[in-house]
Amino acid sequence: MGTLNILVSVCLIYVAFLFLVAFAAERAAMRGNGGWLRSPLVYTLSLSIYCTAWTFYGAVGYAARSGLEYLTIYIGPTLVMLGWWWILRKLVRIGRTQRVTSIADMISSRYGKSNLLAVGVTILAVIGTTPYIALQLQSVTVSFEVFSDAYDATMPSGGQESNALLVAAGLALFTIVFGTRNLDVNERHHGVVMAIAVEAVVKLFALLAVGVFVVWGIGGGVSDILQRIDTSKIGTWQIEGDRWATLIFLSAAAFLCLPRMFQVMVVENDNEDHLRTASWAFPAYLMVMSLFVVPIAVVGLDLLPAGSNPDFFVLTVPLATGNDTLAMLSFLGGFSSATSMVIVAALALSTMVSNHIVMPIWLNTSLGGATVSGDVRNVVLLSRRISIAAVVTLGYLYYRISGGGTALASIGLISFAGVAQFLPVLIGGIFWRGATRPGAFSGLTVGFVIWAYTLLLPSFGGGLISDSLVANGPFGIGWLRPQAFFGITGMDPLVHAVFWSILLNAMTFFAVSLIGFPSPVERLQGAQFVNVFDHSTTLQGWSGDMVQSEDLMIMAQRILGAREAQALFEREAKRQGVTGVLPEPSPEFLQVLERELSGSVGVATAHAMVEQIVGGTSVSVEDLMAVADETAQIMEHSSQLEAKSQELSRTARQLRQANEKLTQISEQKDAFLSQVSHELRTPMTSIRAFSEILRDTEKLSAAEQTKYSTIIHDEALRLTRLLDDLLDLSVLENGQVSLNVQTGKLEALLDHAVATALTGSGSDSLRVLRQRGEERIALRTDLDRLSQVFINLIGNAQKYCDAEHPELRIDVEMSDGRVVVDFIDNGSGISKEDQAVVFEKFARVGVQRASGAGLGLAICREIMTRLGGSVSYLPGQGGAAFRVSLPDDGKMVPQ
Amino acid sequence: MNERPKRVFLERQNYRRRRLIDFIRMVPVFGAILWAVPLLWSTEEGRQVATSDAIVFIFFVWFALVGVGCVLARALRDGNDGSARTQD
Numbered sequence: 012m013g014t015l016n017i018l019v020s021v022c023l024i025y026v027a028f029l030f031l032v033a034f035a036a037e038r039a040a041m042r043g044n045g046g047w048l049r050s051p052l053v054y055t056l057s058l059s060i061y062c063t064a065w066t067f068y069g070a071v072g073y074a075a076r077s078g079l080e081y082l083t084i085y086i087g088p089t090l091v092m093l094g095w096w097w098i099l100r101k102l103v104r105i106g107r108t109q110r111v112t113s114i115a116d117m118i119s120s121r122y123g124k125s126n127l128l129a130v131g132v133t134i135l136a137v138i139g140t141t142p143y144i145a146l147q148l149q150s151v152t153v154s155f156e157v158f159s160d161a162y163d164a165t166m167p168s169g170g171q172e173s174n175a176l177l178v179a180a181g182l183a184l185f186t187i188v189f190g191t192r193n194l195d196v197n198e199r200h201h202g203v204v205m206a207i208a209v210e211a212v213v214k215l216f217a218l219l220a221v222g223v224f225v226v227w228g229i230g231g232g233v234s235d236i237l238q239r240i241d242t243s244k245i246g247t248w249q250i251e252g253d254r255w256a257t258l259i260f261l262s263a264a265a266f267l268c269l270p271r272m273f274q275v276m277v278v279e280n281d282n283e284d285h286l287r288t289a290s291w292a293f294p295a296y297l298m299v300m301s302l303f304v305v306p307i308a309v310v311g312l313d314l315l316p317a318g319s320n321p322d323f324f325v326l327t328v329p330l331a332t333g334n335d336t337l338a339m340l341s342f343l344g345g346f347s348s349a350t351s352m353v354i355v356a357a358l359a360l361s362t363m364v365s366n367h368i369v370m371p372i373w374l375n376t377s378l379g380g381a382t383v384s385g386d387v388r389n390v391v392l393l394s395r396r397i398s399i400a401a402v403v404t405l406g407y408l409y410y411r412i413s414g415g416g417t418a419l420a421s422i423g424l425i426s427f428a429g430v431a432q433f434l435p436v437l438i439g440g441i442f443w444r445g446a447t448r449p450g451a452f453s454g455l456t457v458g459f460v461i462w463a464y465t466l467l468l469p470s471f472g473g474g475l476i477s478d479s480l481v482a483n484g485p486f487g488i489g490w491l492r493p494q495a496f497f498g499i500t501g502m503d504p505l506v507h508a509v510f511w512s513i514l515l516n517a518m519t520f521f522a523v524s525l526i527g528f529p530s531p532v533e534r535l536q537g538a539q540f541v542n543v544f545d546h547s548t549t550l551q552g553w554s555g556d557m558v559q560s561e562d563l564m565i566m567a568q569r570i571l572g573a574r575e576a577q578a579l580f581e582r583e584a585k586r587q588g589v590t591g592v593l594p595e596p597s598p599e600f601l602q603v604l605e606r607e608l609s610g611s612v613g614v615a616t617a618h619a620m621v622e623q624i625v626g627g628t629s630v631s632v633e634d635l636m637a638v639a640d641e642t643a644q645i646m647e648h649s650s651q652l653e654a655k656s657q658e659l660s661r662t663a664r665q666l667r668q669a670n671e672k673l674t675q676i677s678e679q680k681d682a683f684l685s686q687v688s689h690e691l692r693t694p695m696t697s698i699r700a701f702s703e704i705l706r707d708t709e710k711l712s713a714a715e716q717t718k719y720s721t722i723i724h725d726e727a728l729r730l731t732r733l734l735d736d737l738l739d740l741s742v743l744e745n746g747q748v749s750l751n752v753q754t755g756k757l758e759a760l761l762d763h764a765v766a767t768a769l770t771g772s773g774s775d776s777l778r779v780l781r782q783r784g785e786e787r788i789a790l791r792t793d794l795d796r797l798s799q800v801f802i803n804l805i806g807n808a809q810k811y812c813d814a815e816h817p818e819l820r821i822d823v824e825m826s827d828g829r830v831v832v833d834f835i836d837n838g839s840g841i842s843k844e845d846q847a848v849v850f851e852k853f854a855r856v857g858v859q860r861a862s863g864a865g866l867g868l869a870i871c872r873e874i875m876t877r878l879g880g881s882v883s884y885l886p887g888q889g890g891a892a893f894r895v896s897l898p899d900d901g902k903m904v905p906q
Numbered sequence: 907m908n909e910r911p912k913r914v915f916l917e918r919q920n921y922r923r924r925r926l927i928d929f930i931r932m933v934p935v936f937g938a939i940l941w942a943v944p945l946l947w948s949t950e951e952g953r954q955v956a957t958s959d960a961i962v963f964i965f966f967v968w969f970a971l972v973g974v975g976c977v978l979a980r981a982l983r984d985g986n987d988g989s990a991r992t993q994d
Contacts, residue, residue, distance in 0.1 A: 290975055298969065
């Protein structure tokens with residue numbers, strides 16, 4: 012019994028050490044220097060709670076019975092971890108952005124924050140996990156027994172149950188102390204995580220030590236051990252393909268869905284980047300954990316008498332070879348495996364039970380709901396503690412009732428198959444926006460009923476479900492036999508159960524989701540979950556007009572604690588720019604508050620509490636838009652972009668045109684100025700020269716004097732005319748001209764124009780041909796200005812017509828209701844290049860025979876524009892031809 | 907390559923990162939296929955695979971997957987992951 016006493020004291024020291032580690036970690040975290048607590052290594056080690064006592068002790072037993080089949084339990088999680096980019100990354104991101112506190116919280120949050128669904132998931136998780144906790148308690152007590160009586164490992168003795176009770180109580184205490192120290196808004200427990208990381212190292216070290224001892228201490232090295240393996244009864248590959256594939260799938264699914272795995276992987280994660288390291292480090296851990304299992308099993312089978320329980324070879328092999336220290340280490344490894352699993356499982360389950368069952372009931376039963384006085388914090392903590400105690404007690408009771416027999420050993424896979432029912436709902440929820448709450452609910456129900464019917468109940472033997480039912484089906488219906496659906500026999504019961512439960516679960520989930528229509532909140536949450544990498548920010552809003560901030564403050568203080576709540580409210584008030592402590596109950600603030608609260612009491616409860624005070628949620632038009640049709644949004648967005656870019660290019664084109672015009676105008680202005688100065692200088696030079704001659708030359712004859720004076724006079728006239736023209740043009744161009752509208756006849760107007768233009772020249776200088784019959788049209792316009800145009804055109808013909816007998820034909824016709832007057836001479840016309848510029852200022856065509864300044868046609872054009880008509884060159888008429896179109900309203904009915 | 911304009915270099919880096927993620931996505935697929943190989947092994951008496959050979963194969967696959975996963979995970983950090991926050 013001396014060994015046993017040492018064992019007990021080592022065990023107590025170890026437990027004390029764990030308490031110390033957890034306590035130190037909590038203190039370091041509270042002081043804010045707990046950075047090292049949250050390293051990728053600690054995260055990876057915390058995942059090792061996957062390796063429970065069932066895998067620590069049981070794997071060897073499993074290997075001794077079924078060869079390499081135990082590897083499937085590790086291969087599934089390895090594939091999930093290596094495939095982190097597919098699923099885990101998304102789960103962790105969603106868990107962080109939505110402040111998810113458990114897998115039940117996750118599922119309920121995804122499906123419209125439905126508490127009913129959360130309750131369902133919680134109950135199922137408890138059903139699936141309780142036997143597992145019982146299994147851990149059994150392993151600890153049996154390993155105690157093994158130690159106390161090294162020669163009879165299988166026989167239970169009287170002290171076993173009290174041992175189990177002690178262990179259960181110790182674990183509950185540890186979980187309560189470090190799992191419910193405070194209501195952490197992040198639901199993270201530094202002490203617990205640190206303790207299980209230490210335990211992960213211990214169990215790995217213990218198993219490695221036993222393995223190394225077996226391979227190099229008992230065996231003769233690697234090749235010898237491999238030889239022993241091949242000659243043993245598990246020396247050949249005997250695993251059926253269906254079990255191999257199904258078990259890999261099952262362990263992968265369970266790894267994602269086990270409440271305790273979800274707790275360490277998603278809830279306790281505080282840096283997404285840790286996942287990157289764990290993606291390869293945890294598979295490495297699993298590989299090392301499973302490396303020495305077969306050697307230990309084979310050596311145990313060789314070494315120990317037939318009939319020894321292979322489940323405890325890890326312990327009995329060192330004991331049988333008299334290696335007590337190694338056996339002690341091995342015991343601590345198993346103890347670590349069991350305790351860390353129970354602690355985290357109890358923590359995860361208690362969070363679920365407290366948030367989804369106890370708190371809603373308490374909120375409903377206490378009159379006045381969330382606003383009554385009293386500290387909700389204490390209620391939450393108390394309900395957590397009671398839940399932890401209840402979960403562990405449940406495990407203990409299960410252990411007592413089941414008798415701790417071999418039935419427990421097989422419960423591991425049954426439990427896996429149970430929690431794997433969450434998989435379709437979980438994966439569908441984060442990848443498929445069409446998944447709905449009724450779909451999730453019915454899928455889960457179908458999956459669990461089939462699981463219970465085909466796997467759980469038959470596992471109890473003849474107790475709960477009769478053998479005849481298993482053999483013949485209910486009411487003799489062979490198609491419904493629990494282990495042979497559709498009458499197809501011969502399938503492995505586990506494979507059969509997993510296949511049908513998961514398949515029918517997924518199909519029901521899918522089909523019901525297809526026909527249903529989700530509520531707005533559900534659709535919003537669906538979009539949030541599925542597109543978590545696109546927009547991780549918005550939640551649906553509260554309509555907070557009628558909310559009293561004081562009420563919210565009272566509620567928040569009771570859940571978060573007075574100091575934290577006040578800090579939160581003050582921060583929000585500052586952000587809103589409100590003086591004082593109470594912020595406006597804006598939808599944004601209510602969102603923040605709900606999220607903070609959900610860290611403590613879960614999403615569904617926090618939602619319900621805020622709802623009690625606020626009265627209702629509002630789904631804004633924007634929110635609906637976000638859900639309604641993403642494709643339409645994207646299309647709208649891209650078409651908006653397209654329109655904008657078109658608009659931009661249009662504007663750019665306009666700007667370019669404007670710029671060109673400005674440049675052109677500037678050039679024109681420069682050219683105009685230089686031309687004006689040139690035009691002014693020529694007559695000025697003549698005037699100056701001849702006036703100097705008149706002044707300085709003394710003996711000028713009268714004829715000469717007259718001649719020079721005439722030149723001066725002519726040049727002065729030309730200057731005056733030029734200036735008049737310039738002035739006229741400037742007035743016309745600026746639009747300052749005032750029209751003097753009169754009524755008159757075209758015939759008279761032309762008579763006047765011809766007479767004026769030809770004044771002072773011989774009657775033979777230009778012969779004017781007219782059609783007086785056509786000219787009898789009454790006009791209503793500025794007759795003076797029109798006559799100015801006519802005079803100019805006739806004058807041009809007189810000046811520039813180079814024919815021997817110059818003729819000008821004036822044609823008048825009505826075209827399209829407009830009066831058109833053509834002036835056509837019989838000269839050589841205007842060349843094509845000159846036609847383009849003939850209306851420009853200072854444009855003069857051909858030889859400078861005449862004294863014009865080149866402004867005449869420019870003025871004509873301006874006048875006609877002002878009058879609403881036009882003047883243009885008419886090519887192809889034999890000579891120079893100009894067409895004057897009179898404005899519409901310029902003519903009156905022909906008389 | 908380094909003489910190229912910076913923008914082109916960045917594009918190339920981005921491209922590399924995408925392919926790296928493709929690789930990361932495919933690792934579990936390769937793993938699943940390799941570990942499905944035992945399905946092809948016969949369980950008939952006399953034609954069975956020796957357990958030691960099976961151990962060597964399965965653990966070799968395991969070791970290779972962990973090694974590749976490690977290299978890829980580290981490469982992803984060196985590639986300056988924009989979405990994940992690295993600590994150091």
